[in-house]
Amino acid sequence: MTFTKTATAALALFAVAGAALAANPMVGGAPMLEERNIVENAVNSADHTTLVAAVQAAGLVETLQSDGPFTVFAPVNAAFEALPAGTVETLLMPENKGMLTKVLTAHVVAGDWSSADIARMARASADGFYHFNAVSGDALSAQARGQNLYIYDESGNAGRITISDVKQSNGVIHVVDIVLVPK
Template sequence: MNIRSIGPALALSLCLACNNATENQTTAAAETTVDGGQSTVQDDESAKDIAKIAVGSKDHSTLVAALKAADYVNVISNAGPFTVFAPVNAAFDKLPKGTLDDLLKPENKDKLRSILEYHVYVGVLKDALMSDGLTYGMASGDNATIGNKDGKLTVNGVNIIATIPASNGIIYVTDGVLLPPAK
């Protein structure tokens, strides 16, 4: 084999090797891509966002099921900031029999979304901003009224029983479900 034939053969070999490396990198990247949004990000170091806190709470499994049915888990995982009034499981039990099951049906997704949006304020409402009688516009477009009597907070008369800070806002745990005003 002479020197002239080695050059092209070497160039061809290098091209094929580079092409295979690129294909392997592309395949590896495709295999590690995860479908989903912000809620699928694995991060055990940072403070948890609202969705991760709710998913990790045994008292909020019904709320998480509703968020999943409405395709809203990723929404409340985003940067926010959000204030979420999060009903505990027992709060959903107070609804008329069959209401929750009906809301979780795919054909009622818009109605479920409207109810969930009524539990979210875009921004952070710290306790200092929760004065008696103040009204805030919720993500649904409807207003909710804060009650503050002797330091006991309510929203539309529903008791706020705990406050949990999150990386993307704040959660006020409630003992009732907020229902938007009838239109």
């Protein structure tokens, strides 16, 4: 009888632990652990090596490791590759650190915003868009289309959130398929 109760308790604990591990999606082939901060998780994603290099070049590592909370729309490497030739290299030059910082902070919003929260705000608005500002001061908008959520930059370019609600110790990451470009 004791073995059965112990086995049942162990299975229940395993199920809870498995559900907790399954709660956060894998990103770039790596597990994203909720107890890690945004930078600690991003460096493990094979899909975010360009973003990590840019964050380092801009000197934003310490900021994105702070308490936050932050919501980060994290462009994948392919999004950076889709920019005009030479753009990334130019942004990574030390003399362009200010512009790089502006571009990167146009992907960060204060607070911990789930995709459900953003979609709900967009659906509730008169024009179908939730309008908000990045920490850079640049305007962003979100639109829910069916099951998809899109983030628009100031130029009207739309990026689809491909992986949402990646919980971090200091916020949340939503993976996007474009680089949001401020004006």
